[in-house]
Amino acid sequence: MNKEIKSLLLALLPKGHQNPVAGRVIDETLDLKERERKLVIEQLRNDGILVLADENGYYLASNIEEIKKFVAKVNKRVKSEIRTIQTAKAVIKEAETRGAGQLSLPLDDMMDKLFGA
Incomplete structure (x- = not known):
């Protein structure tokens, strides 16, 4: 996947769960299909960048409690x-x-x- 797309997607993500970015907003902003977005996020995670998600969208962790909550949900x-x-x-x-x-x-x-x- 294009490094530029990864960087652009990462730049869209807020720190903290208070203002997550919805998947459709990412898709529209970066002209991605849902599957492409999910692949980019998977690649970011594989690169060691912990992109979190909840029912409202995607974000970067601002504290350990957000990571724990994400891990429990995925588990x-x-x-x-x-x-x-x-x-x-x-x-x-x-x-x-x-x-x-x-x-x-x-x-x-x-x-x-x-x-x-």
């Missing part, structure tokens, strides 16, 4: 993704155990177990 999301992966693996295992070619068979059984027939 919660990651745990949710891990549970989803574990569920998917369980469905695969069940389908392979049954030799089922159709995923609907074990999924139907799992739905019955969870919600009753």
Whole structure:
């Protein structure tokens, strides 16, 4: 990704969570698509620049408490993704155990177990 885009995006970000910049504002200002913006932010983070985000937008940390809050939020999301992966693996295992070619068979059984027939 272009170093200039990284620098421009970084220049848009305020310090502290009080005035975050919405993703759409970044996109409009820098003429980026959402996916491009997310890639630039990912690259900044990989470069060691901790770009934080909340439901209102992006910002740079002004204190350790903001970083802790961000870490807790990301950790919660990651745990949710891990549970989803574990569920998917369980469905695969069940389908392979049954030799089922159709995923609907074990999924139907799992739905019955969870919600009753």
